[in-house]
Amino acid sequence: MPDLQAIIERLRENDALTRKFNEIETRILSILNFKDLFEVLLTEIQEKFSIPYVWISLIEPSEISSLIKTLETSQPLRERISTISRENYEALVGTDTRPKLVNADLKPYFRLLPPKRKFFIKSLALIPLSLDGQVIGSLNQADFSQKRYQPGIDTSLLEILAVKVSLCLSNVTAHEKLKHLAYHDPTTGLLNRRVMETVLAREFARARRYDTPLSVAFIDLDDFKSINDRYGHDAGDETLRHVSERLLQMSRECDVVARYAGDEFVLILPQTGPQAGEQVIKRIRDYLCAQPIPWEEELITVRFSYGISSTVDSDLTDWQSVLKNADRALLAAKATKKNRH
Secondary structure, three states: OOOHHHHHHHHHHHHHHHHHHHHHHHHHOOOOOHHHHHHHHHHHHHHHOOOOEEEEEEEOOOHHHHHHHOOOOOHHHHOOEEEEOHHHHHHHHOOOOOOEEEOOOOHHHHHHOOOOOOOOOOEEEEEEEEEOOEEEEEEEEEEOOOOOOOOOOOOHHHHHHHHHHHHHHHHHHHHHHHHHHHHEOOOOOOEOHHHHHHHHHHHHHHHHHHOOOEEEEEEEEOOHHHHHHHHOHHHHHHHHHHHHHHHHHOOOOOOEEEEEEOOEEEEEEEOOOHHHHHHHHHHHHHHHHHOOEEEOOEEEOOOEEEEEEEOOOOOOOOHHHHHHHHHHHHHHHHHHOOOOO
16 A cells, blocks of 8 residues: 555645746746746746756757847856757657656767757757747756756656746747847847937947947948849848947947848948058958859959048047948949949
8 A cells, every 4th residue: 555645745745846837937927028937937947846957959050049149148157058069959858748867878968959059958948949840959958966967757747847948948949039129120130220320329328438438340241233234123231230249250249230221231340540450451351252143154243432530530429420421432433433431
């Protein structure tokens, strides 16, 4: 006959676990951004269940991993998210949506760990997460004890958690996509003109407050219309994306890159005088000229003209005048000759 006291104790434990899961669900269901969702979720699970290591692995490429890359994240969050290819993920976890428990031969699963992190673990729970019916990664829990995630134990509460988290991911993804579109250009992913103007106003005020230089570069692609006419608008869009990627890659973390309109771009360069700004833009221009874009067995060489304006000019009294001055310098360069400044 089963020990009645043991049964009662087991029921109490299950009730306590269920209550903790419900508390986590209540916390995350109202969150509408990735940063807060992941931070709250991972912290709550770790603290409520006394789990040494909790992190998320995202399959890359995927809609959610691409979207998260475009968003600001905290350093603690970056340390608790890893990415992995679908091939490698499925080799480890499979295609099943049920949680997988592992307490032996853990070394292959170290590929799921966040970058530069080393965990001393003896058992592991991998809880697949889904978005629109497709597995996009897993919520991972690891412990020092080999018995905690022993294969064969009941995973029903983990399965419920996976469903709740996946639902939250769907809501947050939809909300973040709308927010991203409100602030970013849909073709290039760069900040749009409205946001750029807000940032420039902020940086201008900061430069004046701390008496530091601020430069703005206005860039216009040369003969962009001829690319659309000769190769088609798909080639034009690819050119815009190519230029955008290089502008981002070759600028500093503190710089701001935006698509102003059409084939025009604006770079905001804090703590940068006009000569240093010239060096930045010339380096980008030289790189683009030397690295044409392959397109249908041909090569598209990208050239641009630009104008630079800086707050070291005492006549520029507000952010609008800085931007207008850069635009005038660009127009003068275009009128003189292509690929000029």
